[in-house]
Amino acid sequence: MWLDVYENVNELTKQEQLALFKALKNDLFPDEPDKITKLLKQIRESRFSSGMACVHCGSTAIKRNGKYKSRQRYLCKDCNKTFNDMTNTPFSGSRYPEKWVKYMEMMVEGYTLPKIAKRLKIHISTAFYWRHKILNALRSLDFEQLFGIVESDETFFRESMKGRKVTHRKAKKRSTKDKKRGISDLKIAVVVAQDRNHNIIALKAGTGRVRAEEIDAVIGRYIHPTSVLCTDTATNYKKFAKIKGYHHETINERQKQRVKKGIYHVQNVNNFHSRLKTWMDRFQGVATKYLDNYLYWFRWLEIDKHLSFEKQVEQMLISACQKSNNTTVQMLRSA
């Protein structure tokens, strides 16, 4: 049936064929251009939620200054610079606005760089820079404070020097096993803390066994003083609780204690660890310097996982553009 129509298309002029193609495309994918327009409106409203202000100097002396490539442009009367809704976002200066939404969909899916590059027909290094521009922007939104019962525990990742010269030890082949077993200095400790309202913090805390001071340095300021810290019986957490003056409930897992007083346990945080590890496997070792970006990414997906896929994509895109961020390719290269 469709073949008959297709054959008749040849009788149309080039212009008519193009018009037909556009009509079909709009019928089949009606929301594509609308999606960007709708998102732009949401981005603007979230970014300038307390009023229009210059993204360069913060001045509120702003006037609309015509359109450039169909985007509204603004002029700051104080610093004389212009900007648009996307200036200083991960996508400013991007030559492919039609690929933003697609890119975000793949962030939510957790696609690897080769897969993204292939799907979007962009260079793998472009895919890499977008990923870290987006993750840096998301991270600038920081973590929420944790309240009430706060479970915490650390997990370990093998140190990876991907994309950097190895200076402090001999480079080793990927397949050789670590000589030191268990928690060696080559392993990066990641501290995870989570309250019962699904607020999660995950941050890299140093190499090898993590000290109380290191735990404090990375998560201390995010845990409200009135919280009840809930951990295993490790001494580093006992000391951390003491430093901060938290009420501390310890779970002795070696003695097969799982839940104390019916409510205190570290199962949520341990389940988070195992989901995190499974998710990270696909990247086959993440450069240690980017580990916090990946941790934030996974945490983001965890917190939003109850939302529909489309909502997750929208949220991530709007949030990545919420604050002025100016990660440049140069910055990522020299990091």
Ligand SMILES: [Zn+2]
């Ligand atoms: Zn200004």
